[in-house]
Amino acid sequence: MQTRCALVGMPGSGKTTVGRQLARRLQLPFVDMDQRLEEVLGTSIRQYFEECGEAAFRDHEQALLAELAAQDGPVVLSTGGGVVLREVNRAALRTGFDTVLYLRATPEDLMRRLRHDQNRPLLQVEDPLGRLRELYRVRDPLYREVAQHCVESPRPTVHGLVSMAAMQLEMTAAARRRR
Ligand SMILES: Nc1ncnc2c1ncn2[C@@H]1O[C@H](COP(=O)(O)OP(=O)(O)O)[C@@H](O)[C@H]1O
Ligand SMILES: O=C(O)C1=C[C@@H](OP(=O)(O)O)[C@@H](O)[C@H](O)C1
Numbered sequence: 473m474q475t476r477c478a479l480v481g482m483p484g485s486g487k488t489t490v491g492r493q494l495a496r497r498l499q500l501p502f503v504d505m506d507q508r509l510e511e512v513l514g515t516s517i518r519q520y521f522e523e524c525g526e527a528a529f530r531d532h533e534q535a536l537l538a539e540l541a542a543q544d545g546p547v548v549l550s551t552g553g554g555v556v557l558r559e560v561n562r563a564a565l566r567t568g569f570d571t572v573l574y575l576r577a578t579p580e581d582l583m584r585r586l587r588h589d590q591n592r593p594l595l596q597v598e599d600p601l602g603r604l605r606e607l608y609r610v611r612d613p614l615y616r617e618v619a620q621h622c623v624e625s626p627r628p629t630v631h632g633l634v635s636m637a638a639m640q641l642e643m644t645a646a647a648r649r650r651r
C-alpha cells in the first residue's frame with residue numbers, strides 16, 4: 473500500500489512501537505521523529521531538554537516536521553507527543569500526510585506503561601499522573617482536530633493496535649481509490 477501516514481498521541485500511547493511494526497507489516501519506510509532529532513542534536517531528548525529547554529526542542533521538532541511534510545513518497549511517521557501543540561505543525565500534518573491516526577490511551581493506562589521510564593522529560597516530576605492528566609486535557613482536543621481516525625481499545629495490545637491501524641489505512645486507501 474502506498475500511503476503517507478502519521479501517528480499522533482500522548483507519550484506512551486505506542487507511536488514509536490506501533491509505528492515501527494505497522495511500517496514493517498505494510499512494507500513502508502519508517503521514521504520516528506524523536507529518533508531523528510536525537511541523531512540531529514547528537515544527544516538524548518531528555519538531555520537536550522535539560523540543557524536547552526523545551527522551546528528550543530520545539531523549534532527543532534517544527535523544522536524537522538516541515539521537512540518531512542514537504543517530502544513525497546510513502547512513509548509511516550511516528551511523531552513526538554507534543555507535536556500538535558503548534559498550529560503550524562498541525563497544518564503540516566494535515567497537508568503533508570494522507571492519513572493521521574490518533575492512538576488514544578487514558579492517563580491511567582499511560583501511567584502504568586511509563587511508571588519506570590526515565591526518558592520522557594515532561595514526566596520526571598513528583599506527580600507524573602497529575603502531569604499526564606493535565607497534558608491529556610490540553611492535547612486530546614488537538615489530537616482529535618488533526619487526526620482523521622482515533623485508534624483505541626479498552627485493552628489494547630501492541631499487536632491489536634497495529635492491526636487496527638493497518639485496517640484503518642486500508643479502508644482510507646480504498647475510499648481514496650473509489651473517489
Ligand atoms: N498498547 C500497548 N500496550 C502495552 N504496552 C504498550 C502499548 N503501547 C506501547 N507500549 C509500551 O509502552 C512504552 C512506550 O511506548 P512508545 O512506543 O515508546 O510510546 P510513544 O512513542 O507513543 O511515547 C513501551 O515500553 C511500549 O512497549
Ligand atoms: O509529549 C511530549 O511533549 C514529548 C514526547 C516525547 O515523545 P513520545 O510521545 O514518543 O514520548 C518527546 O517528543 C519529548 O519528550 C516531548
Ligand SMILES: [Mg+2]
Binds near residue numbers: 487489550
Ligand atoms: Mg515515541
